Amino acid sequence: MVSLPLFAQTTTITGRVVSPSSQPLSQVTIRLAASHIGTTTNDQGEFTLSNVPAGTHTLVMSRIGHVRNRQTVTVVANETTRLADVVLSETTETLQEVTVEGKNSYKSDVPSPSLRVKTPLIELPQNVQVVNRQLIADQQIFDMLEGVSRNVSGVTRQEHWDNYSRLNMRGSRVSPFRNGMNVTSTWGPLTEDMSMVERIEFVKGPAGFMMANGEPSGFYNVVTKKPTGVTKGEVNMTTGSFDTYRATVDLDGKLSQDGSLLYRLNVMGQAKGSFRDFEYNNRYTIAPVLKYKLSEQTTITAEYTYQYSQMSPMGSAYVFAATGQAVFPRNISLTSANLDPTNIHDHSSFLILEHQLSQNWKLTGQLAYFNSTQIGSSLWADSAKANGDIYRTVGIWDAANEGKFAQFFVNGDVTTGPVVHRILAGLDLGNKKYVADWSQSFPLYDSSFVFNANNPNYYLPTQLLPHFDRSQSLRNRAGANVLSQSYSGIYVQDELRFLQDKIRLTLAGRITSTRDSQYGSGTDETRFTPRVGVSVSLDKQTSVYALYDQAFLPQAGLDRLGNAFKPITGNNTEIGLKKDWANGRWNSTISAYRITKNNVLTTDPTNPNYSIQLGQTQTSGVEFDLRGELLPGLNLIANYAYTDSKIRKDTKSENVGLPVPGYSRHVTNAWLSYRVRRGAVQGLGVSLGYQWQLDRYGWFSDAVDKNPTLPDAFQADVAISWQNNRFSIALNVNNIFDAYIYSGAYYSWSQAYYWQAQAPRNFRLSMGFKF
Incomplete structure (x- = not known):
């Protein structure tokens, strides 16, 4: 039995981490050696470790590109120990260690x-x-x-x-x-x-x-990516199979000498073909970020991203056949060479304000705006014949997608007697709107021309080229094809920490109000959803947990009969075990769960433009993950999941007990990477990996009617590379056994089988330089 006086024998360690020029360093990992206690520094370089047992401890402070610092500190019960500023120096040797040795490169200890x-x-x-x-x-x-x-x-x-x-x-x-x-x-x-x-x-x-x-x-x-305060840059160039050419630039640094204004700029350009005939996706991305320190307590971050894509018409990856799936070569495409491309302009921006109210309390506010426009078309098939004929159609798909979001929340610690309360409370607001024109379609066949997959002709005759009418605005053309949702949520969470943080009880709740409008009809709902979780540290490197949480998720849209969809409701129960191994170099997680969901959507088998709503589904399973450095230079990612997802209630009694579309019962993956740490071939790396899915079910709902399962899918990959602190070169070969992997189902609307294949054996060769 633990007495109350023992509860009180705890203390707090505070401090600040700075560079040699006395500039604060954020995102420095602070860990109490041989303990589960840890944190990271904020934008002012400050940190607080609460509920540290009285006595002598070793603090380990680390940040990529900086010398690791270890300090011994003695703390007295019921007192706050304030450390003098800790200086972390940037060093080439450390950068080389991180790059070449890859220490803990696949393992993360703290959330973002x-x-x-x-x-x-x-x-x-x-x-x-x-x-x-x-x-x-x-x-x-x-x-x-x-x-x-x-x-x-x-x-x-x-x-x-x-x-x-x-x-x-x-x-x-x-x-x-x-x-x-x-x-x-x-x-x-x-x-x-x-x-x-x-x-x-x-x-x-x-x-x-x-x-x-x-x-x-x-x-x-x-x-x-955000500014780090460390001046650095990186350039990468990649080429590969299917006419792939790609270049990226990542610049990070200071715009003011005192470090109060930081920047990050990422630019990408890509021209990429496909293993499918006349399919392509050319993209570029521009992503600048500015971070300004208004005061010792306040920072503001502004981020903007522009992504552009020009690609072959949507749906070109799908192939149809009357006799079964994967009966044609993988290079067959549903597109035509002389169809106009689809163009997408995607803008997003964030504005984040962070203010340290006190040593233990922080206020964060962030706004986000998303806006994307699409001008293009989509492909599908009316039917397919046994001789290889595919009766294709093309429909206009112009769309605008807009999202506005706001979140304001506070984090803080409060101590009441022997209990530490870690509080999170906030407001979540959002408004989403999607407008689309699907009103115009044209057949890509007539009495003189039909596409045949056994003898493909990818050039449409002039009389079959579609001529979409875009003389009116998208909003006028869309008519009732408007999906919108606005919501607001209030969330409060208290993580109660007992017995020197060994036991943690989470109690939380959210009140959500939503207003949905889909295709001309609307619904309003308000729900309360609770959350209860407990986590217990069995020792310094092992914890067990249990969780119960309820769900409420509005769903946009109408079925093909004009009925609005009900929101998803349900609950989740889960237990798990987490463990760090070898002094934290690698870790493992195993969990078991059960999810009950009401009103789940799946694709309508009679019309691909609509969804239908199932009554209730229940999913249960077991998952295992391992990641980290097993031996010096040897990193491993390995995982396995067993999933069982069934329809428990439905308006059609014959569907009860059938599998929910779109999952695999068994999924296992691994990626093993070794890099030589010293000697004549220092920096040489070799990686092997695989992806394996068994008992797979198609995505569309009538996958349960004909051939409900898909063939098992196994893909093996290999990579070889070399790198030092400045230069890198890597060759990856994917699907080395050239497996024909696909997913699909029987589609009653087209009275044919459809499938979408993954890439055959392919390679990517990249070169990079850091400065």
């Missing part, structure tokens, strides 16, 4: 500031997996449509519409967040290019602690 919480990942009562910039670079990933999902248990990429990524996890679509804001839209925003991304945080389970409403299955948070 945009996840709102100050608690280390091992202490959160939720499964959070981080894909960091080093891993993205090693795998040569260009955007969210590519292999990001392989690095997290149970995450799979759904069939995609070229520029809009849809990831699935725990039986349903994962909500996309950017810098802590839920930017989910029916279509959009444009998938993020990795040139502007610092890390991607996959959060399993509800988004409650983000103050946001989101899918109970989870969300991914794209964290964009």
